Amino acid sequence: VFCLVLRRRPSPHAPAMEPPSEAADVDFSEVFAGDKIAFNNSKLNYCRVFVAILSGCVAGVLGLTGLSGFVAFFATALLLSAGLYVKVGCQPKPFFKTPSDIWFDGVMQAMLSYILFWTLFYDIVHIY
Amino acid sequence: STRLRSRSVCVSRARQERQLCPPPGSALLPSHMGVGRRFYKLAVAASVLLLAHVTVCAIQHREYLKAMQQPFTYPPVEIVLQCALVLVLGAWGVLGLQANFVPIRTTTHLAKQTVDSLDGGPEWVHFNTRPLR
Numbered sequence: 001v002f003c004l005v006l007r008r009r010p011s012p013h014a015p016a017m018e019p020p021s022e023a024a025d026v027d028f029s030e031v032f033a034g035d036k037i038a039f040n041n042s043k044l045n046y047c048r049v050f051v052a053i054l055s056g057c058v059a060g061v062l063g064l065t066g067l068s069g070f071v072a073f074f075a076t077a078l079l080l081s082a083g084l085y086v087k088v089g090c091q092p093k094p095f096f097k098t099p100s101d102i103w104f105d106g107v108m109q110a111m112l113s114y115i116l117f118w119t120l121f122y123d124i125v126h127i128y
Numbered sequence: 129s130t131r132l133r134s135r136s137v138c139v140s141r142a143r144q145e146r147q148l149c150p151p152p153g154s155a156l157l158p159s160h161m162g163v164g165r166r167f168y169k170l171a172v173a174a175s176v177l178l179l180a181h182v183t184v185c186a187i188q189h190r191e192y193l194k195a196m197q198q199p200f201t202y203p204p205v206e207i208v209l210q211c212a213l214v215l216v217l218g219a220w221g222v223l224g225l226q227a228n229f230v231p232i233r234t235t236t237h238l239a240k241q242t243v244d245s246l247d248g249g250p251e252w253v254h255f256n257t258r259p260l261r
Contacts, residue, residue, distance in 0.1 A: 088227075
């Protein structure tokens with residue numbers, strides 16, 4: 001993707017990544033690269049599903065049932081989000097569209113994997 | 129001329145970027161990329177093996193409780209600790225291996241472009257070295 005770069009007059013105080021404050025100028029800080037968004041989302045999804053599988057196995061082994069199981073899932077998802085937040089250096093803005101994406105994106109998709117492995121390991125340990 | 133000045137500015141910026149600086153996201157392990165990946169893979173493998181171990185432990189504990197005819201209330205402390213270790217190791221390992229994000233805004237990598245790359249490159253340089261016949 002080749003975008004035409006508008007070189008403004010060089011000002012000594014403005015770094016290249018700041019959006020221009022004038023309304024007439026195009027705000028290039030919000031021009032996203034689609035392939036990089038997809039790359040970030042796939043990495044985030046991989047992390048979420050992996051930790052959901054692990055926490056599902058752990059919940060099954062510990063014998064959690066009902067609401068406590070779902071509470072455990074959301075607790076581990078929150079811990080993973082905190083770990084991701086630390087990994088990006090507490091600045092999710094360059095890597096995601098909104099800063100809250102790193103906390104909530106992909107959690108619901110990982111829940112299905114969590115439930116699968118939770119029931120599987122509960123059956124293995126406590127029923128059979 | 130302005131063209132020469134912008135080229136010299138871009139050269140100095142490129143020289144600055146050539147210095148090695150670790151990305152801000154490598155905070156999980158202080159060493160650089162090549163050596164550190166082995167530890168993350170080891171952590172993930174260890175967490176999976178520990179999960180298998182704790183499953184077997186829990187199955188044996190359940191069988192013991194069935195033999196002693198005691199009800200199952202809470203798992204014992206060592207199983208809980210092993211499960212916590214599985215989660216911590218697995219999460220740390222997968223974060224180190226897979227959570228390498230790239231910046232998504234085009235201004236980030238367009239800001240690193242120099243005016244030399246906009247020229248079109250040396251393919252468009254014409255040489256006029258042959259004598260006219």
